[in-house]
Amino acid sequence: MSREHVRPADIERSSMQIISGELEQRGILLPPETAPVVKRVIHTTADFDYAENLVFTPDAVGQGVRALSGGAVIVTDTNMARAGISRPGLEKLHGQSVCFMADADVAETARRRGTTRAAAAMEKAARLHPGAVLAVGNAPTALFQIAEQMEAGLRPALVIGVPVGFVNVAESKETIFRLCREKGVPAVVALGRKGGSGVAAAICNALIYMAAGLLDPADRSW
Amino acid sequence: MSREHVRPADIERSSMQIISGELEQRGILLPPETAPVVKRVIHTTADFDYAENLVFTPDAVGQGVRALSGGAVIVTDTNMARAGISRPGLEKLHGQSVCFMADADVAETARRRGTTRAAAAMEKAARLHPGAVLAVGNAPTALFQIAEQMEAGLRPALVIGVPVGFVNVAESKETIFRLCREKGVPAVVALGRKGGSGVAAAICNALIYMAAGLLDPADRSW
Numbered sequence: 001m002s003r004e005h006v007r008p009a010d011i012e013r014s015s016m017q018i019i020s021g022e023l024e025q026r027g028i029l030l031p032p033e034t035a036p037v038v039k040r041v042i043h044t045t046a047d048f049d050y051a052e053n054l055v056f057t058p059d060a061v062g063q064g065v066r067a068l069s070g071g072a073v074i075v076t077d078t079n080m081a082r083a084g085i086s087r088p089g090l091e092k093l094h095g096q097s098v099c100f101m102a103d104a105d106v107a108e109t110a111r112r113r114g115t116t117r118a119a120a121a122m123e124k125a126a127r128l129h130p131g132a133v134l135a136v137g138n139a140p141t142a143l144f145q146i147a148e149q150m151e152a153g154l155r156p157a158l159v160i161g162v163p164v165g166f167v168n169v170a171e172s173k174e175t176i177f178r179l180c181r182e183k184g185v186p187a188v189v190a191l192g193r194k195g196g197s198g199v200a201a202a203i204c205n206a207l208i209y210m211a212a213g214l215l216d217p218a219d220r221s222w
Numbered sequence: 223m224s225r226e227h228v229r230p231a232d233i234e235r236s237s238m239q240i241i242s243g244e245l246e247q248r249g250i251l252l253p254p255e256t257a258p259v260v261k262r263v264i265h266t267t268a269d270f271d272y273a274e275n276l277v278f279t280p281d282a283v284g285q286g287v288r289a290l291s292g293g294a295v296i297v298t299d300t301n302m303a304r305a306g307i308s309r310p311g312l313e314k315l316h317g318q319s320v321c322f323m324a325d326a327d328v329a330e331t332a333r334r335r336g337t338t339r340a341a342a343a344m345e346k347a348a349r350l351h352p353g354a355v356l357a358v359g360n361a362p363t364a365l366f367q368i369a370e371q372m373e374a375g376l377r378p379a380l381v382i383g384v385p386v387g388f389v390n391v392a393e394s395k396e397t398i399f400r401l402c403r404e405k406g407v408p409a410v411v412a413l414g415r416k417g418g419s420g421v422a423a424a425i426c427n428a429l430i431y432m433a434a435g436l437l438d439p440a441d442r443s444w
Contacts, residue, residue, distance in 0.1 A: 008338065015388040046386050046415035047269060083305040084419065116230065164268050166237040193268035197306065198420045 015043055023051060033061050036215060037188065037206040044202035053190045055177060060158065060186040061207065064133060067157035068093055068211040073132045074204055075125040076197075077101065077118050077142040077163075081135060084201025089208035097204075100124045119145040126154050133207075135160040137200030140172030147179050159187045160203050162195035169193055237265055245273060255283050258437060259410065259428040266424035275412045277399060282380065282408040283429065286355060289379035290315055290433040295354045296426055297347040298419075299323065299340050299364040299385075303357060306423025311430035319426075322346045341367040348376050355429075357382040359422030362394030369401050381409045382425050384417035391415055 019042050023030065028051045030038050041050045068074075074090075074097040076082040082099045090097060100106050100121035110120040118139030125132060126149040134156045136142045140163050146156070161176045163169050173189045180187035188203055209215045241264050245252065250273045252260050263272045290296075296312075296319040298304040304321040312319060322328050322343035332342040340361030347354060348371040356378045358364045362385050368378070383398045385391050395411045402409035410425055431437045 011387075011389045018388045043388075044386065045267075045418060046388065046391075078305075080302055080305040080420070080423070083300075083302040164266065165233075166240045166265075166268065167233045169268075196267060196420050198302070198418050201302070 012043075019043060022048065026051070028052075033059075036210060037061055037203055040206040041190075041199055041202045044198050045196075047194070049194060050190065050199070053192050053194055055189050055191055057177075057181055057185070057187045060188050061210075063186040064158040064188070064207045065211045067131075067133060068095060068207055071095060072157045073098060073129045075099070075122075075129055075132045075134050076200060076204075077121065077136045078138045078197050078200075081137045081197040081200040081204075084198055084205075086205045086208055089205060089212050089214060092212040092214070093208060095208070098125075098129070115145075116141040118142040122146055123149070130154060131157050133158045133160065133204070135162075135200045135204055137162050137164070137195060137197040139163055140165065140168045143172040143176045147176055150179055150183055150185065155183070155185055157186070158207075159185060159189075160200055161187060162190040162199045162203065164193065164195040164199075166193060169195075234265075241265060244270065248273070250274075255281075258432060259283055259425055262428040263412075263421055263424045266420050267418075269416070271416060272412065272421070275414050275416055277411050277413055279399075279403055279407070279409045282410050283432075285408040286380040286410070286429045287433045289353075289355060290317060290429055293317060294379045295320060295351045297321070297344075297351055297354045297356050298422060298426075299343065299358045300360045300419050300422075303359045303419040303422040303426075306420055306427075308427045308430055311427060311434050311436060314434040314436070315430065317430070320347075320351070337367075338363040340364040344368055345371065352376060353379050355380045355382065355426070357384075357422045357426055359384050359386070359417060359419040361385055362387065362390045365394040365398045369398055372401055372405055372407065377405070377407055379408070380429075381407060381411075382422055383409060384412040384421045384425065386415065386417040386421075388415060391417075 019039050034056050038051055038054050076099045079099050082097050085097050101117055106117055106120045110117045119141040122142045122145040143161050159180055161173050170192050177187055177189040241261050256278050260273055260276050298321045301321050304319050307319050323339055328339055328342045332339045341363040344364045344367040356368055365383050381402055383395050392414050399409055399411040
């Protein structure tokens, strides 16, 4: 079928042009700094709500890109988000992604303390990778744990706070965004209910592609 | 923090009750057969559009559940979707999920024929697992490949067609849904642009939980 012979890069370019066109039609003008991140999330979800939901601390994108260029580890709260992160992109940066959710010691810590595995996994991340990019697409308890660690002095390279859900989720994202602004920690957060592992991975990938020089900044379609 | 001590099962029950309440407020009455699938997708995305987008061939849910109860393999088009499928649920069913996207022979076939890896991966799936549940959350070319295989006689246990995107995506889903109806193959499809690996995994999980008896059918909150 001829459809199968279209190059993936061309499909992505066409998609980004459609997204840019529809944002314009909706009267939404994205700042050039954050546009590549917002557009990649819309590309991943086909949901233009993210043009309004996504909030960034000042220079969050620049700081995230510099951290990844410098080899910062990405910690995700689910193996699903980790599976969505571009392996070729990370390899180009000599980067690394990790997820501690399925670790036996994390399950044990969670059981002992009566917390969630997501919270115990983020505690482990804070201990092993204190300067990491922390990407949370699922568990609000992971964000509350990061907030606790930040109160105790943790300074991640970037917090990506995009869990999805109906209970404690919007609150967890407001809490972490406020705290990140206070403490001067870069953050990208999807306010409200929406988000997910795919959104977390898409934000990581946008930053990875920028850090790896895989997006041409002169190409206005991104 | 007290928030961390809420049991995950309670959070899920509360979420499903909120979703049911909002569906009612919107005047949307889901058929009991498909409600657990639609609600789980909304739970995964916080996007009520899926109450309108998701379409099912007659008895698709029942046939999918019976196939999984009988040990049907789940083939996904991305490792991300596969990572989102419930491992405890699959274990309870003695089931198995596979993804061929990263296989060396698939890359070689795609290169030789000038097709996508997603299409080559689905061709391999049709060969190795002709009676599988095929779950496509990313690549429209995977759906076009399944359509070609079905024209040549393939009869999957169920086709889950929920790729996301702006180019060829809506068309691929209309094509597969029409063909599945014609050929009597059960299908769940998200019409339009929306979908994704998380949506594909959520649909698999709803069916797995039903097949494994992990959802109480008398519990109207699901």
